[in-house]
Amino acid sequence: MSRTVTVGLDGSPESQAAAEWAAREANLRGLPLKIVNVWEPVPEPMAQAPLLGAETQQHWTERIPREAADGIRLRHPGVDVTVEQPPGRPGEVLSQVAKESELLVLGTRGLSGLGGFMVGSVGLAVVAHAERPVVLVRAGEQAADERMQDPAGTPSASAPYRPVVLGLDIESPDDSVIEFAFEAAVLRATSLRVVHGWNVPPYFAYGMSVDPEFNAHLAKQDAASLAEVLRPWRQKFPSVEVVEVSRSGKPASHLVDASREASLVVVGRRIRRSPIGARIGPIAHAVLHHATAPVAVVPHD
Structure with missing residues (x-):
């Protein structure tokens, strides 16, 4: 098992909050941080659409983790940051990635006014099947403030x-x-x-x-x-x-x-x-x- 802190990133505010938390945790543990952005191929008919062509899809899927990694390197200069973009279904890929990590970090969304948080199906599936510790971090400043x-x-x-x-x-x-x-x-x-x-x-x-x-x-x-x-x-x-x-x-x-x-x-x-x-x-x-x-x-x- 490679000793890394791994975070699942999809560009959402909750996953960005998770990435920030994971960077701090990696720094505390003296471990590298791996950003995993699971790439789900667009069905062929949709991929041929003018706004979802191959070049456009590649541009956006590469831009999200690249910009996140650049930001983390600036805010946490002592953390070694790498990016991976494996293809597949997020729940399955992240469960597999967890096996190779010291810790897997995912984001969860707040439910405004209801006093609770939405743990999506992907997050629940990963938590249920991962054999390594998984940390769920909610979006928002309070989640980032320990x-x-x-x-x-x-x-x-x-x-x-x-x-x-x-x-x-x-x-x-x-x-x-x-x-x-x-x-x-x-x-x-x-x-x-x-x-x-x-x-x-x-x-x-x-x-x-x-x-x-x-x-x-x-x-x-x-x-x-x-x-x-x-x-x-x-x-x-x-x-x-x-x-x-x-x-x-x-x-x-x-x-x-x-x-x-x-x-x-x-x-x-x-x-x-x-x-x-x-x-x-x-x-x-x-x-x-x-x-x-x-x-x-x-x-x-």
Whole structure:
């Protein structure tokens, strides 16, 4: 596997925001950045049309990634930037490209006024089938801003990064997901906020009241389990300040709330070997559509 940060670019504002985020990430990791612009050949009858001739099509398909690469080189002079334009269907090509990358970055579109974001079919398909971490970045300035803001509301290069947030399943924690989150916090020299949501036993949903003392016992028990899972990771990454958050309720809701003050949200996804469908799990799906920070989906067995 070639150690690169790869970004899918199609010229849209969301993919341009993803490219900018990917450039910063490549700089943090000391890795080259690969811009991938998937070229979908126009059907022959359309290619012969006066406004969609071969020369016009080639001009526009080459111009988009070339101008994006030139801009990134100017803004991030320390990053080695290359461009590839493989032909094919974007979802299939990007899933394949992800196998050869340290990290794949894609853009997602905001839904004005609805408090959510549109993860397109290509993005969902890639997240569902990629076997390497995929980061979804929304369009807009806030998505590009991972740093704290000064009193004037403007972040600077010297401002510290916001915390990294990790959604953790303590019933079946996966090392690759946890390690990714800790390393992201180290790269940003920031803290790690680990969020776990728990619920009372199912029979309480059928009219039985919850004794406050029993509820407190469950909360204490869950917090202890969370601390136990994280204990070896605290020892492995002693420089990372870890904040443990154990709350009753839906995990996805807690993660979306935490994303408002995060530089990155990290969630896991079980690898599915079936080529059919695009299931990514209910928590990852909800976080991808509603988190206000970039979301890294880390696949695991």
